[in-house]
Amino acid sequence: MHEFTVEIVSDRVARVAGTGDELVAPVGKSIQDSIYEYSQKRAVDAGAPVEVAVHRSGRCTQVTVAPDGTASRSAPTGPIPTSADRGEEPANADMIAEEPVSLTSDALGDTAHPAPDDAGQGSAPHPAHDARRQPVSVLAAPGIIPGATEPARTGIRGRLNAVLGLSLSPKPSSTEMRLRVAAATIAGPIPDFSTITVANTKGGVGKTPIAVGLAQTLATHRGGATVVCADLAESGGSLADRVSVPPPDEQNIFGLLAADQAATGHLRPSALGRHLTRQPSGEDIVAGHHDLTATQHVGLSGDDAAALASILAHHREILVADTGNNPLAGSWQWAVSEADALVVPVPLRRDAATTAHRMLLDLATTHPGRLDRTVVIITDGPGDTPMVESDTVDAFIALGVQVLRMPYEPLFAGGERIVPHHLRRTTAGSLTVITATVVDLITKTG
Template identity: 45%
Template sequence: MTATPIRVAIDSSGLHATAQVLDGPQPSVDLRGADNDALMTAVFEHANAQARATGTTVTLEIDAGPETAPVRVEVDPDQSVRTVATGLSEHREPATTGMGTAATRPASRPSSVVRVPGDAPPPDPEPPPHEAPRRRFDSEDSDRRPATRQPRPTSEHYSPHHDTIGTAPQASAASLRGVVPTGPARRGMRGRLNAALGLKLTASVDEQGVRAAESTISGPVPDRAVVSVINVKGGVGKTPLSLALASQMATHRGPGTVAAVDLGESNNSFADRIVTPGHPNYGTVGLLDLHENTGGAITSAMLSRYLTRQPSGEDVLIGRDDVGFDLGFDDADALATLLSHFRDLLVVDTGNGENAGRWQWAVATAQVVLIPVPLRADVVAVARRMIGRIAARRPHGLAGVMVIITDGPGDTPDIEADQIEQLTRGDGIEVVLRMPYEPVFASGQPITSASLALPTRDALTRLGAHVITALTGPRTT
């Protein structure tokens, strides 16, 4: 008997769905749940009720929006549920993938079978399931929190026609290490189906890319690994990027492995953007004094008074609000040498003074330099001039230098293609990445990984993977 086709459209909140029988005059049905799992349970309870009422298999096509490919499952009157590889042939063409058109598979060859909770007796044992051809999901649902504007993707090796990092094979962190983690999906539509129904749908390409990036971040780094975030233009997001990157790196490397260091000018916003405040007497200047007074014989317990642990596991070393004191080149170098004995990775926030010794140290000695550049004509122009001077200060030129295009209020995307082309080809920057718009960055609130939107965390994870790869690359030694 022909299966009953039902299309289920889930709205952006993930808490409401509309179910419509495609063959027949039945009105649409509104389904709701307190969370994603509850909604998916309501969807399958509705499908099972339809299957029992009609005595036929119900074919569900679940659509969570334009950025997520539909998921198709079949629900039998006995409450068996199985995923299928193809859609409703009488209503839609077979889905295409990166390898061409997906092959059709009879409904009698499910890719997985589970049970929906209920009173019906279990069905006869099924034969071993056959795995359906995997389709590439271009992108999974990201964060369900409301946002004032849509996040923009992150990109590597910028191209006006391809600006997403992680969705293309050459841009994914998996290609950096040659490992593509697999396993059941934990996020997006596939993750919700797995959680609600006990399925084992494979993670999407995008989710696999994030997992690969996480694996890369957790890998080894060289001694005295330093990442500097610089720009001579103020208000471009150096501090938010520094703290957010340190937070995300510590999330995957573990507590006590990453330190964010304030080498900015006095009265900057670094101390205002951390969750757990540091004591004003235990900052960069105090640590330098301790280093001098002890002859460098500093223990981990002594250092713990100066490093303040944040919720994500990173430590921060705040600066000093003293306009009469300025850290020089040697001061910054001594701090980095000391901290590197106790932490794997230093993420250094800098100020705007290009002539300051600490700024010059951050440019000349860091293996990786990140330059946040909002899409504003004046900022791009300043960055281009600064990049030329950076190349002359670094022993390996622009190797390890990455431009991070940030998306914020007042940006002008229309200038992007031409300006970025100048950065990548004219100025010799090899890697250009994009950070999505992040409300916490723009609001001035304290920053920790848990406070950031999922697209931002994913972008930071992929950025972190590129940082680790650059740190361990042959040109950054």
């Protein structure tokens, strides 16, 4: 496939690397339209699709354009530039959904919202080591970048390796290598105990599937018994109905809290395990309380949520909190205020986008700095209203939050149990990139 790179240098000018070609957007057209028209002409001249990498403000979007004008994104998913981005490109910056698109502005949408020049957010540096270096044996193996030396397994190089017995490494800019880098980020060091909160006060927007997907991806790359996904809805949500292995009816948060109160000292790992349900990827889940037949039903409070986190902090690395829709509930307030990373799923529906935007505006006032650790996930679905996307993305970017896209996943939308190996390949890739971005938020300083 023919490949070339375009760098956008201003709102109306772009340069094609290695050719000297300069694209200038005429009045009434965006620079993305000009890039699209130029790419289609290159595809027609070549008689085959071309892959164009569009760079702007340290971000990259890869799009494949066919001679007939069809444009499709070339990699799993990726962040839309935000007002908080640094000039340095993160490892997963150029990954966007591998789904057909009908509008040129959508195909090149990753470059349609340049990041302002203000200072931004980035990953935390590794902790500083003592300057007095310890002696290292000359026999020690050299350091290896995770996945960098492994032969390619997908794409043209992967097929050549399989057919000819070669050991070609993936291209540094390839989807495979970007996913390897994202996986290495997920498996990297994090604080002792972290909370990832999935929230949107609008119901039916996909909070639970995203929470389940994040927990599965974290456990896949960090190992089993490191992650717990908990239903922190005030009166119990749908988490138990969406995971691969459902918990017994009597197994819930209140049962775990009662066991901890009855224990002498910290709850032992074996006792904790009796109140968690292990999933195929290695993560555990703890369900909410659904018993509404009790004479005096008490919803999950903020103190209950804090007690749960305190118990898990002795045994696990990460809590993924699946929240309900009531922002006045104590458990919701705790999950949002204590979140080391806040994930907000937003389908392309005006009601869902408006509710999420209003929620973030409130959080900007009540929890200063919370938006610095927030990522909005634009989810594709059958009920999408495409004309909402531009306004939606602009509104969230104006708040300074990161914005990523998630391709349509039938298993998420259908309400069935989410079995990891039943997910689409694009969904698994998207979850890897999204999870790596969340880990970056967890490890950032400040």
